[in-house]
Amino acid sequence: MTVLTVASTPFPGQRPGTSGLRKKVTVFQQVGYLENFVQSVFDTLGDCSGKTLVLGGDGRFHNRAAVHTILRMAAAHGFAKTLVGQGGILSTPAVSCVIRKHGALGGIVLSASHNPGGPDGDFGIKYNIGNGGPAPEQVTEAIYRHTESITCYRISDGADVNLNRLGADRIEQMQVEVIDPVADYASLMQDLFDFDAIRALFAGGFRLCFDGMGAVSGPYATTILEGMLGAPAGSVINGVPLEDFGGHHPDPNPVNAAELIALMAGADAPDFGAASDGDGDRNMIVGRRFDVTPSDSLAILAANATVAPGYRAGLKGIARSMPTSRAADRVAAALGVPCYETPTGWKFFGTLLDAGKATLCGEESYGTGSDHIREKDGLWAVLFWLNLLAASGKPVRQLVEEHWARFGRNYYSRHDYEAIDSAAANALMAALRERLAGLAGQTLGAYTVDFADDFAYTDPVDGAVSTQQGVRVVMRDGSRVVFRLSGTGTDGATLRVYLERYEADPAQHHLPTQQALAGLVAVAEQLAGIAARTGRASPSVIT
Secondary structure (H helix, E strand, O other): OOEEEEEOOOOOOOOOEOOEEEEEHHHHOOOOHHHHHHHHHHHHHOOOOOOEEEEEEOOOOOHHHHHHHHHHHHHHOOOOEEEEEEEEEOOHHHHHHHHHHHOOOEEEEEOOOOOOOOOOOEEEEEEEOOOOOEOOHHHHHHHHHHHHHOOEEEEEOOOOOOOOOOEEEEEOOEEEEEEOOOHHHHHHHHHHOOHHHHHHHHHOOOOEEEEOOOOOHHHHHHHHHHHHOOOOOOOEEOOOOOOOHHHOOOOOOOOOOHHHHHHHOOOOOOOEEEEEOOOOOOEEEEEOOEEEOHHHHHHHHHHOHHHOHHHOOOOOOEEEEOOOOOHHHHHHHHHOOOEEEEOOOOHHHHHHHHOOOOOEEEEOOOEEEEOOOOOOOHHHHHHHHHHHHHHHOOOHHHHHHHHHHHHOEEEEEEEEEEEEOHHHHHHHHHHHHHHHHHOOOOEEOOEEEEEEEEOOEEOOOOOOEEOOOOEEEEEOOOOEEEEEEOOOOOOOEEEEEEEEEEEOOHHHOOOOHHHHOHHHHHHHHHHHOHHHHHOOOOOOEEO
């Protein structure tokens, strides 16, 4: 085996977005494209000799080829060991778990999360640091700067290792250990939740449907839910990871998880439904003929956290992304703990978790998690709900309605305008920013503007500043309209419009969500002129 130095030139546009670098598979298949980015990661890390790297992905098309390339590059950069999931598979939460458990320098996650897979789909890569979480902006910016001036990359010409066989192999001086992708993660879940109570729940006839969406969480759900907890065989559907996710768009929302939603609305619906996404870090919770919003899910888990053994001591704090509804804020106030409002992106929760300022975190985009790892965690949220259902003996709908009766309901929705012209999207946001200074005090429909700004965040731990994180227009009654461009798409731009209205009166808690928010939808159009600027009369997806 020989370490080769291969001449290369920069590729434009290798700046990581909200959660890594995401492009079409065909872009990543260009000679040197992946290698340039990985070389830039290793150059940013510096001396890697003697260190451990964790590597795995969601099994989408190009995953195996990328794993083999990265293994040969890691060997060329002096890593002592790389832990790689069997078959090249590791969910994003499992990568974080393995990094933390084994004291690794960091890990490389191969995923475009909820984006479509297959030869014509998307691919992605991101680096997670030693705490198990996504690299902070100063690291991702350093990686990007390296990509702009790269002249070569280093790689071993060693043979590919057998990813299907558990055990140790070697490339150059680096040990490659192929590990069970589920084992460490399952052990951690067993420490956090009352598995005996959940087993008893299933033994009593409780029925579950977990939709793996042809993605990475399937093996984790099958092992834990059916194997360890005794859910009936077949409770996990679409549980085998496929390179194209079986044609699914692996984004767990009522539109893309239509099979699950239809099942849960049927006459013989299971007691509980859930779904996860491409890389296993998102979750959707569904009761019989009843969807739970991600914002409500975070608030309900926070209000009932002490039912789970891992959270018996209570919460140190709660953190949510700025666009996420303020339902969790009301729980935090009742518990007497702080609630932190951060930009979108799980990396912003990392410093709060490391500093012991927060215990539970959540994003409106079906992401929930805690200080057990440094990523959001889909199956963790499902297990938390199962623990709550077992402890309370109440169905999903009753738990949610009782929560609303106590705290009030935050009507909430997100309207996505996908694959719109990037120039038009940027012009729309620029026009909104120009109007901000004059909006306070204006009457918009039935609302009066309290304040409007472009959200900026100063990290309370390390002082890092992030600007232009979303335009928010907040009304005097607390209702909000938030506009933000997504950083996770690969085709054009995605405009996300977030709508929130608080309702204290229990008699008004059962309106259809879009009806309750209709006034704010009109305000959003009045403010941004979405139809005129984008040519879209309606959103692509409403969640």
